[in-house]
Amino acid sequence: MKGEEEGIMTLEERIRGLSHSELVMLLRKRKHYRPEAVAEAVAEAMRRGIITREEDLLQPAFDEPLKEQTFFPAPDHREGRIRLLKSLLRGIMLAGLIPVIYGIMKFTLQKYVEGTGLVCLGVLWIGLTWWIQEKHDKRALIPLSLLLLFSLVYAIRILLLFSEPGWTDFLFPLVLFGLLSYFLLYVRSLLTRMASPGDKD
Numbered sequence: 001m002k003g004e005e006e007g008i009m010t011l012e013e014r015i016r017g018l019s020h021s022e023l024v025m026l027l028r029k030r031k032h033y034r035p036e037a038v039a040e041a042v043a044e045a046m047r048r049g050i051i052t053r054e055e056d057l058l059q060p061a062f063d064e065p066l067k068e069q070t071f072f073p074a075p076d077h078r079e080g081r082i083r084l085l086k087s088l089l090r091g092i093m094l095a096g097l098i099p100v101i102y103g104i105m106k107f108t109l110q111k112y113v114e115g116t117g118l119v120c121l122g123v124l125w126i127g128l129t130w131w132i133q134e135k136h137d138k139r140a141l142i143p144l145s146l147l148l149l150f151s152l153v154y155a156i157r158i159l160l161l162f163s164e165p166g167w168t169d170f171l172f173p174l175v176l177f178g179l180l181s182y183f184l185l186y187v188r189s190l191l192t193r194m195a196s197p198g199d200k201d
Contacts, residue, residue: 015040024050027062032077071182072189085190088183089133092144095180096125099151121147138191141184148184152177 015037018026023045030038045051056062074081103118125147128140155173159165 011037011040015044018044020048020050023048024062025065027051027057028065030057031064072186074190074193078194081190081194085136085187085194086133088187088190089129092180092183092187093126093129093133095176096122096129098122099125121151132187132191136191136194138188138195141188145181145184148177148180 015023015026018041023041026033026037026041027045027050030041033041042051042054042057046053051057051062074084099118100122103115103120103122106112106115106118109115125144128144128147131137132140132144152173156170159169159173162169
């Protein structure tokens with residue numbers, strides 16, 4: 001019982017900490033929230049004078065907003081956003097295996113310095129991705145972006161060493177760079193939303 005009371009108090013405090021616009025938006029999206037959260041939001045709205053009774057929610061002002069067109073769509077529930085974040089980070093983490101494997105191949109050619117650098121790059125990439133997944137620290141996206149840019153420059157440099165590289169040779173690294181850049185921006189968008197005061201379960 002004590003744990004339940006603490007949970008209810010936490011919910012009350014979070015609802016009361018919302019700004020006017022955040023509380024109104026919660027009421028407009030009430031279908032996506034738990035009944036106890038909606039009930040607390042209704043009570044808080046009545047306390048602030050936003051509505052006088054629960055039937056006021058039937059007014060057009062409290063209709064659910066239309067979905068915004070965005071490059072980074074996200075679920076309304078925090079739990080859904082966390083699942084999406086983990087899926088994106090798993091994809092980003094897998095990309096770190098590319099320099100690791102390529103570095104090991106360099107060892108077989110006795111290019112130990114270059115191979116070591118590539119393996120370290122891959123391990124650092126995977127480590128930063130893991131840190132973001134565990135800590136939700138978007139500051140780690142900056143070094144990740146720098147590593148991605150360095151990887152693109154390195155890949156183009158290698159291709160230019162070929163006698164006559166075709167445009168298709170550049171296609172894979174450019175597409176991979178674009179895809180990973182999109183993933184990193186997507187992760188940043190999710191982390192920003194999850195860190196906002198109005199983010200709810």
